[in-house]
Amino acid sequence: MIYQPRILIIDDEPLMRISITDALVAEGYQVLGVESGREGIDFISKDNYDIIITDLKLPEVDGIEILKTALKQSPKAKVIMITAYGSVDTAVEAMKQGAYDYITKPFSMDELLIVVRHLIEFRRLEYENTMLREKIDEKYAFEGIIGNSSKMEEVLEKVKIIADSASTVLITGESGTGKELIANAIHYHSARRDNSFIKVSCAALPETLLEAELFGYEKGAFTGALKQKKGRFELANNGTLFLDEIGEISPAIQVKLLRVLQERQFERLGGTETLSVDVRIICATQRDLKKEVKNGMFREDLYYRLNVVPIHIPPLRERQEDILLIANNFIKKFSAQNNKHIEGISPEAKDMLINYPFPGNVRELEHAIERAVILGNDNYIQPKDLPDDIHKFYDDSTTLSAMVAYAEPLSKAIDHFEREYIIKALEESKGNKTAAAEKLGISRKTLWEKCKGHGLEKTAKVESH
Ligand SMILES: Nc1ncnc2c1ncn2[C@@H]1O[C@H](COP(=O)(O)OP(=O)(O)OP(=O)(O)O)[C@@H](O)[C@H]1O
Ligand SMILES: [Mg+2]
Missing domain, CATH: 1.10.10 (Arc Repressor Mutant, subunit A)
Incomplete structure (x- = not known):
């Protein structure tokens, strides 16, 4: 949507009113000029304006009254006062009461245009930010997480309740169940959403690299540390840090992490300065951490620090009612991406999808549908369009039932x-x-x-x- 600024001009001197109106219309703004304060107040009460330019001195209802109304009825509107030479004191008083700026008569149209352009630019940025925010919110909003099974509703309900707190969250679930998607949703629904959302995949890095990545290092901390580097904890300050695959971290890192969780403090590698951070932590793992604790693989104290708010995402096979819903959404997405016109799924293929246990969960379903959309040459996805793994599952089960x-x-x-x-x-x-x-x-x-x-x-x- 394009931002179209709207401006209201209130001036009882026709020449002044018309010349300002003309100059602003020439700039491409939507402009309305009125001659009395009363009319001005009427329009402000009915409609939204980005800028209100008003003469300070008007018969009956004056500029100050207009300012007061605008502040109450349309707090986002910025008010610019036009004052006669000599009444600057009143104009300053108006500024104190909340006017954005004032301009003294006589003035050149350029002077006024500079003030207006500056203001409009500011409003446009503000507007674009809101639009961007809404887009991001939409992307990670709960609407992006598809599912109407009671199990998924429970998960989403919990996400809504805890998003805004600063509590540490532990998301568990099998591969491809949507752990990262949920982590995103929590961050983008929290008060921290305008600050960083930093992700670290703990499984992807060997111990020493992970340590450097998390806590940063000072120049010369180790061979190759040519300059100081900030760690992910520092980068996530005031935001959220997503520690993915937390079950994979080594005992040494577990100890360090425990300290940050307890004290919110740490040092960069090779550094002596203690840094304090305000970071909300979300972790995810496919592992059963409680079991890992029992086996002595994961520190019990750390487990309890992480598991403040547990969120378990059930596997797809335990919420079969979500399968077709998610599949249909992916059909729409991949049809649009690949310029295909797939309308749905044939009854036979539906049966196969619903009863398949999806070891790879939503990710596996996503890939299966993407492939079917690309390969399919029918309006409906047919069994032959589904991947081998699904066919193999049914072949094997047939052998069992034949037995x-x-x-x-x-x-x-x-x-x-x-x-x-x-x-x-x-x-x-x-x-x-x-x-x-x-x-x-x-x-x-x-x-x-x-x-x-x-x-x-x-x-x-x-x-x-
Ligand atoms: N409920 C859902 N609705 C729509 N898409 C989903 C849903 N759950 C998962 N997905 C999609 O499935 C894919 C896998 O999700 P995600 O990466 O969040 O899973 P994960 O649990 O982190 O997987 P892994 O354990 O392998 O890291 C992504 O493309 C994600 O967008
Ligand atoms: Mg993941």
Whole structure:
């Protein structure tokens, strides 16, 4: 939307009023000129103006009255007073009461135009900022997070409640469930939204680099530290720091982080100056941090510092009602991007999507739909447009259901199923028994015994190397 400034001129001298109006219209502004203070007040009460230019001395209702009305009815409007030479004192008084500026008669039109242009430029920037803000808000607003399952509504409700506080948030959820999207939403709905939102992926960097990245360093702190560098904590001051994949940080960094969380203070690497920061921390992890604490991999004290507000995003398979809703949104997005006209999803493909467990969650669904939109040559997405992983899932399940042919007693069928299931777990963990046992939710010892029982010792043993 283009910003169109509106100006109201109130002056009882026709010549003055008309020449100002003409000069401002020539600049491209929307201008309305009126001859009495009463009329002026009428218009101010009915409409919004960016600038009000008024003669200070008017019969009946004067410039001060107009200023008072404007301040009350249209607080965003800026009032410029025109005063006669000799009544500067009154003009100064008007400024004290809230007028933006005054100009003394006689004046050249250029003088007035400079004041107006300056003001308009300022208002335009202000306006553009608001528009930009709204756009960003829209991008990260809850509307950008699709889902109407009760589980997702619960998550969003919590986000709304806690966004504005400064509490540390721990977002958990499987890969691709939307942890980063939620972190964005929290920042952009908090009072900190005009300040920085700094992200650090803790898994992407080795320990020493991560430390330097988080806390910064002084010149000469280590080989290659040619000049001082600010860390992410400093850059996020007054804003939000998003520590992604927090479960991956080393014990040494855990200690340092704990101190910042407790004291909001730290030193740059190689530095002696203690820096204080005001940073809101949001962390995310796919890991079960509580379990990591039990296993001694994650400090318990740090866990409690981070887990002040826990937000768990359930996997897509636990909120099937969101699948088609999200899929349809992605169809719109990717159709527009690729100039395709896909209208929806065929009933067969719908069935396949709803019942597929989506190990990669929303990201996997997003990629599946993007691919289907690009490949599809029908108005509706067909099963053949869906990726191999989805087809493979159904092929495998068919094998399983084919196995259950009611040809054997239940105990035998269960036995059969267990054997197949264990083989699959071993295959998927590439023979790693510990991983397979974890997948199956049993101990290594139980797995070993079951393998023996099913005649799978060899498989388990050979492949475990
Ligand atoms: N509810 C949702 N509505 C719309 N898009 C979503 C939703 N949840 C996730 N997405 C989209 O799915 C993709 C993955 O989301 P995101 O990166 O936030 O997940 P993540 O949990 O951080 O993943 P990872 O664990 O792999 O880092 C993004 O493109 C994101 O925009
Ligand atoms: Mg992520």
